[in-house]
Amino acid sequence: MAASGGRDWEKRTRYCGTLRKEDAGREVVLNGWVQTRRDHGGVIFLDLRDITGIVQVVCNPEFSREAHSSARSVRSEYVLSCRGVVRERPAEAVNPRLSTGEVEVMAERVTVINPSRTPPFEIEEGREVDENLRLRYRYLDLRRPELKEALVLRSRVTREVREFLSSRGFLEIETPILTKSTPEGARDFVVPSRLQPGKFYALPQSPQLFKQLLMVAGFDRYYQIARCFRDEDLRADRQPEFTQIDLEMSFVDPEDVMSLMDEMFVHLFREVLGVELYRPFPRLTWRQAMERYGTDRPDPRWGMEIRDFSGLYRDSEFRVFRSALEVGGRIRGFRVQGLRSPSRRELDELVEEAHRLGAQGLVWMVREGEDLRSPAAKFLSAQEVEGTLRESGLGEGEVLVLAAGGEEVGEVLSGLRDYCARRYFTRPREQYSFVWITDFPLFDWDEEEKRYKSNHHPFTSPSRECLDFLEENPSQVTSESYDLVLNGVELGGGSIRIHDAELQARVFRILGLDEEQAREKFGFLLEAFQYGPPPHGGIAFGLDRLVMIMAGKESIREVIAFPKTQSGTDPLTGAPDAIYPEQLGELRLRPV
């Protein structure tokens, strides 16, 4: 066997997926895995796979007896080194689904570098395989093109984000993983200290405090692709560790942060997906978003904006409407898009969905000529019908849904919007819809604990125009905050932080923290703020979610190389695992 440098296999001269018609006649060496092997009576065809793709290798005994003979023992997922000559395929044999489909490689020599057992599932696109099995054999699962492509995409996303931020003067600075609790509010993972028995490090839920300290230190523009940790009861699509694109800037206002992020995402989508986004991204205040979409994570692609029809029904004979209005409620609703001349059944389903979403009732109205078909029709005056048609802009056969009640109706209508979008739209008007939600309330009233809590975190700056009524009317105070929403998914959020010690103290008081409690919780940050903190603000994005959307996946587990299950375990490594009693002893801990 002619191999160099003591190896018993030849190193590649080319990657499989890169061979093209222009390479015809070239002698190449390929290294890769056998995707499939087909024995066509005498001639053996191997699809050889590497990171770049697949090419067909032809083992014809008339071309090389040696190669053909080696290929007979080969099976799926064997690792090979193949030397051969690139040849253009005859027109009828061209495979248009392969980037290398116009060529094949006539094998001169086939060397088995490593054999493989038969994989527990087929390594092919789109196969439905039990996820636990996939995670247990993640190294095989990762050979599937869709997962591989998702991780390649992820690598490109982080690369372009870094490139963009570096070019804008951001420094990448690492903050500690072994640290102290951050004020995020979720449960911390803790790490017992052996050198300081009885004490624990906390894994960071975000680099929040450190990035603010870096601003105090004068670093001006910081970023990090940061690993963060939350010990939550794992719901739906959460992971105990996740990755954030985290950044902070000094001497800025919300506009600076948002417009820079607009630029970043335009750059990212152009470079990675070839998609041209338009900036500035639309912006809605939190109040506008709640009013028009009933949620602070709207997906405006579906249209169906919620409108207030209260004025029309002020004196209605229809009791449901009138009585809601009498107790201060409103009549709100939207025109269903994608549904025309619905069956009774379709209308009933809308009502059922509204009930599922917690509504007490839902009124539908269908335009029929200049009239409305509706369970409420017989109570409506001509004026009300005419006004409804005018204000809703209903086309012939189109449906208006209306719900009466307090602010909770927004949530029902938001859910119903999602339902209608899933049900009646096959394709959104645009593929990607970014929208900024700004001016969130600074405080949320906690009905259970009868006190105000921070909506973001306690360092979020109130809007300047609210400084005069901070204490008088906390629930009306908005903040210098902004969330970025993509296709109805919250990508991330941030705020301008308080840089004034006195204002921070006022906010703490409203949160019910006296000076001592504040010092205990955030002492080192408050102390740092005695030494000339600059005005600063920032934002953090969930990288996993961003890549998930860009890759068109349904779960963040599809864009993480080694994710954990819902119960926080890794079926591959067996983590978490028992440890030796001596290890626990060294940590001065004992199981209860």
Place this chain on the structure above:
Amino acid sequence: MAASGGRDWEKRTRYCGTLRKEDAGREVVLNGWVQTRRDHGGVIFLDLRDITGIVQVVCNPEFSREAHSSARSVRSEYVLSCRGVVRERPAEAVNPRLSTGEVEVMAERVTVINPSRTPPFEIEEGREVDENLRLRYRYLDLRRPELKEALVLRSRVTREVREFLSSRGFLEIETPILTKSTPEGARDFVVPSRLQPGKFYALPQSPQLFKQLLMVAGFDRYYQIARCFRDEDLRADRQPEFTQIDLEMSFVDPEDVMSLMDEMFVHLFREVLGVELYRPFPRLTWRQAMERYGTDRPDPRWGMEIRDFSGLYRDSEFRVFRSALEVGGRIRGFRVQGLRSPSRRELDELVEEAHRLGAQGLVWMVREGEDLRSPAAKFLSAQEVEGTLRESGLGEGEVLVLAAGGEEVGEVLSGLRDYCARRYFTRPREQYSFVWITDFPLFDWDEEEKRYKSNHHPFTSPSRECLDFLEENPSQVTSESYDLVLNGVELGGGSIRIHDAELQARVFRILGLDEEQAREKFGFLLEAFQYGPPPHGGIAFGLDRLVMIMAGKESIREVIAFPKTQSGTDPLTGAPDAIYPEQLGELRLRPV
């Protein structure tokens, strides 16, 4: 106060450190910190600092009464916004130590954005301040130019490394932080699992197993700037968490890895430091390094190669030499460079140093004409003198040091080389000396446990030429391993891994692991290796150490934003800290 957007300060139009003569006449707004304030009877000079540097702001009441009046209340580290006009300084007032030293800014308006308490230490270059105090106020310490520059350098280093590796087809892939023990051998930090009581995650000592799994998955070229963790008793300059430049490649041999890393460091030093390195970097086998320098971390810049003079003294009258040779020892030594015509005291100090290093004795010889001055002189034959002069190449007045004994002499001579370099060389011949050390022993004999242990880790591939005597003579087996040493500091190391299940089993047996033990420790990797692992290898570098050397620092704490003390604590945040009993309860743990 005329500020826009609800702010009560004006946003900068320029960075302080960027102003130049060409800007004279321009009106600018600067945001930054007061480095110093000097009141020259009527005119106040402020040095204003931001991330880019310092510029002088002149507050002259004749130019602006308002600015001068504001400047009177200003103190060091106040945060200001200054509007003013750039002016060329008169020739005699130019400050050549400042990049902005040819200009100053005539203040029109000075706004205090934030005051500052007097810092506990002065924020200036090169001040000697107690390190605990510095860590406690790290955000102030980080304002010092030397620390700031070190972190800016670090950011550039990671950027260039990423850029280089991306351009060579490496994918950045994140591996888990919450995982299972890796076979590195040091103590793991562990994280109790709340959802799986009694079980623990381990923080990774390296991504070793995961990067090998990524190769099995076919990712071909992986890299990560990876956080790693070791719960060690902190010696000298170690940190419980540290950062590695970690990479792995498929279908490669040692030459591929080393030559690519040569390119990477040439690129890095050119782009970041403007230093041109020459490649390929020199290479020594482990055996050569031990022979010539007495250490596997040599610093060849000092010359002073160790040579074997045994042959000359085979029949010597000098008992020390002859008796060492008779029991199989050797006479080795080197010509001291930088020392000429030494005093008796200097020679005695050399001997003392050798004693401190553990030598039983050291013989010095000084060339005087064609003769040797030495305590051994009267025992030396003319032939021995002549041979010594010839083989050592001693110049007039130069010193040769010789030690007799077994292999332990190498360590003494290595220490003595360092001593001589520190003592007699003020400046090395080159600033940066890279050298590869290859072919380390695969196994080390553990005298205490009476068994072989892995020198690197158990997946390191033996050199092919040793496969025939693996079991017969383990101590003679070398490995396909390579360490990169810079200026005598180990930057990192790696190896080609075993990709053959049978060979891996042989190595485990020599290490005294039976199949069951091996499965228990590395089961999932061994299982993965049943499914077609490619030949692969990689390397990992300590980023902290690399940046330390590039920044010319003495400690890695000078290149880490938020380091921990020797006892693993953070005086800034107070980590590690006590946790609430309920938290421990949730983890089903109790202190002993």
